[in-house]
Amino acid sequence: MTLLDVRGLTVRTSDGRTLVDDLSFTLAGGERLGLIGESGSGKSLTTLAVLGLLPDGMSAAGSVELAGVQIVGVPEKRLTGVRGRDAAVVFQEPLTALDPLMRVGRQIAEPLGRRTGLKGRDLRRAVADALAQVRLPDPDRIARAFPHEISGGQRQRVALAMALACEPKLLIADEPTTALDVSVQAEMLELMDTLVRERGMAVLFVSHDLAVVARITDRALVMKGGRAVEEGTVDALVRSPREEYTRTLVASARRLESALDLRSSR
Template sequence: MTPLLAVRELTVRTRTGRTLVDRLSFTVAPGERLGLIGESGSGKSLTSLAALGLLPEALTADGSVELAGTEIVGASEKRLTAVRGRDAAIVFQEPLTALDPLMRVGNQIAGPLALHRGLKGTALRKAVTEELERVRLPEPGRIARSRPHELSGGQRQRVALAMALACEPRLLIADEPTTALDVTVQAELLELLDALVRERDMALLFISHDLAVVAGVADRVLVMKDGRAVEEGPVRDVVTAPGDPYTAALVESARTLENALTGRRTPR
């Protein structure tokens, strides 16, 4: 099967030459769920940004990132705009950094719908309402008229999820999407994300420092340390028989791992 996302020898460096991601390679097949895990500074979030051509100007990327047949590394902004939202979309850890604080959230969801689906007028307003309902937000009309600061953290993250999924991309990248939320809201959002991705048969690149969370949503896991991949394989194989000492330490620290594995769906 042709990969939906193919990362080959990806290297990310600072302008001073410091290597932050070192010759990283992996693939994500259509409909597959890959968990990318590592501690802070391991390079996992930089990898997610590189996958959509969103790296800061102070960083450079070499190697190849092919998304749905489009080479991302070195692509023009026009080319990247056509890919983002349509072929892949991303949900960040803190929605306040992803949402425009001055714009009503309904207008922010409307943006990709107008760009990629050509909706306008009544059809556009109806689609915005439907997306807010899909992420289980009550009073979608009120939410659409609200600005980000008027919503709770959990509501903002649901809005960010609605915006990411509005054009039904083939790949969703979720970069620590629940870390900033309390435990109860985190569990609700993870269940919602799992249900929406499964309903649409989307591929998922789920990034986290928490192996227990990854075990609950992913089919396969890639462990990163200091910008490099140290282990990769099916989730159950990696967590029950880790082959790298760093992975073993992650498993040891994941106190709820057994519950996550017991409650998760059967890997495909």
């Protein structure tokens, strides 16, 4: 069953520049799709449009249906129920996504409490469980901390815990490991892979690194200049790319063979 249906998505600035041009793709429940391309290719803007979160000065046209709900052109108040319940996002830099003036536990507790109705001790226990599920040591301490008091890798795990806490149907991950050290990056990818697999969630994974996309997704869409260049299974794109731009991405991907080996062993 189709969970996300994007048809003719176009994103423009207020002065008429086209940043995403007539983009179409679908994502079924439990499926994993990678959006790959260089910086400025329109990947992140696509995910923001999917969530109805485009910044001021940009507008979307076309159609984006998420769990049967039209996103494009819909008033903000009608989208609040979609975010968190149907889709949640993990951004590249959690320090900018997390509220610096709010303790970590409270940031998880607020959406979790709204969804589950839990309060008091039961809600605190659920927050600690959410932090433990992303393998954070001493969840109670982490819950009491402010974002700047924990490491970058821990902040990204907190962001993942927040995204998963309300059990959305779709996880959007926008370059979630780019800002992390290589060793921490590998741990984060393995953790994300395990948790979304256990929950049967769909994933829309954004990256400029084909090796990372190969580790997480089954299918990929290559973007350049706001347009779709090529789409197919990860294996087909890696082994038999049709377009020159895709061949360039394959040639520049690091750790590609090891990523494919890891993927085939899942």
